Amino acid sequence: MVTPSTHGVADRINEQISQNSHGRLFAVIYIGGHQFKVTTEDLLLIRTNRRFPDVGDRICIEKVLLVGGKDFTMVGRPLLNNVRVEATVVEKTLSHRKIWFYFIRRKGVKKLKLIQDFLTVIRINSIEVSEVEDDVD
Amino acid sequence: MTNRGIPSAFLRTTLHNGIGRYVCQLQRLTIKFCKEQKQSRGVRDFIENGLVDFAKNNPSVAVYAQVKRHRSPALVAEYLNGKTHIIPVAEKEAAELLEWLDFLRTRSGEDLIRMRKSQHTFSPSIQGAWTPVTNKQVFPPDFTFPNNELFQAHKFTESATDILQRLARKSTSKTD
Numbered sequence: 001m002v003t004p005s006t007h008g009v010a011d012r013i014n015e016q017i018s019q020n021s022h023g024r025l026f027a028v029i030y031i032g033g034h035q036f037k038v039t040t041e042d043l044l045l046i047r048t049n050r051r052f053p054d055v056g057d058r059i060c061i062e063k064v065l066l067v068g069g070k071d072f073t074m075v076g077r078p079l080l081n082n083v084r085v086e087a088t089v090v091e092k093t094l095s096h097r098k099i100w101f102y103f104i105r106r107k108g109v110k111k112l113k114l115i116q117d118f119l120t121v122i123r124i125n126s127i128e129v130s131e132v133e134d135d136v137d
Numbered sequence: 138m139t140n141r142g143i144p145s146a147f148l149r150t151t152l153h154n155g156i157g158r159y160v161c162q163l164q165r166l167t168i169k170f171c172k173e174q175k176q177s178r179g180v181r182d183f184i185e186n187g188l189v190d191f192a193k194n195n196p197s198v199a200v201y202a203q204v205k206r207h208r209s210p211a212l213v214a215e216y217l218n219g220k221t222h223i224i225p226v227a228e229k230e231a232a233e234l235l236e237w238l239d240f241l242r243t244r245s246g247e248d249l250i251r252m253r254k255s256q257h258t259f260s261p262s263i264q265g266a267w268t269p270v271t272n273k274q275v276f277p278p279d280f281t282f283p284n285n286e287l288f289q290a291h292k293f294t295e296s297a298t299d300i301l302q303r304l305a306r307k308s309t310s311k312t313d
Contacts, residue, residue: 056159123155
């Protein structure tokens with residue numbers, strides 16, 4: 001039982017990329033300590049700090065772990081360098097008030113904190129992929 | 138209180154903000170203050186020194202300063218989705234006030250409530266949803282089990298034995 005060889009796979013992917021016939025792409029990005037499977041026009045809620053770019057700024061996400069289309073998937077080892085994912089910062093806000101309550105009964109110990117995290121909402125604008133080199137032996 | 142008991146919402150933006158260009162959601166900002174009382178001192182300081190710069194940097198925001206005699210000062214922000222956010226700023230310094238203004242400017246006006254999901258998408262799947270038979274081998278109806286073919290190791294290339302056997306089979310079929 002002979003399984004088909006992987007030779008020519010990169011050529012077939014490159015053919016789709018050069019003709020721009022791959023359709024909608026998706027990617028797995030790493031941002032804010034989390035991995036998200038995103039496609040264009042997605043909204044992401046990430047925990048950041050105040051130093052994150054201002055609202056309206058366009059950012060390029062460099063940690064792309066995986067990209068795929070209807071007919072193919074490319075997995076990075078661990079990152080891909082032929083993919084460009086662009087996003088816009090849409091909102092910088094605070095979370096709702098989270099209640100942190102510490103209590104020991106019969107000891108008169110009672111502490112209450114109201115915690116609000118910094119949150120950022122980004123919109124994925126584009127996922128662009130360029131041709132790959134065939135390094136499959 | 139548990140998380141289930143508090144109000145929650147899904148991630149959204151007003152009018153698909155950010156798909157084309159970004160639109161600042163803060164439309165109108167009213168600073169209410171008193172000219173006499175001590176608790177409005179930081180606000181009066183900010184109006185004298187920082188308010189014009191803020192208005193110049195954000196031309197899309199209409200800024201009003203409103204005197205409310207003997208009332209505690211507040212920042213009232215009105216957003217494109219019609220919601221209003223009021224921040225009481227009694228006894229606040231001018232520098233702290235600027236940070237609260239920055240917070241109001243970068244917000245979308247949605248309520249600060251628990252988010253059920255950290256992602257929103259219009260196209261949940263590109264390659265199709267997974268099913269139990271996705272990427273599984275499909276057997277023809279006349280395939281009989283158990284079959285020895287299934288128990289053999291995968292060969293990615295043709296081995297020398299395979300080539301010899303193929304050649305032998307070809308030669309025997311010619312002689313027949």
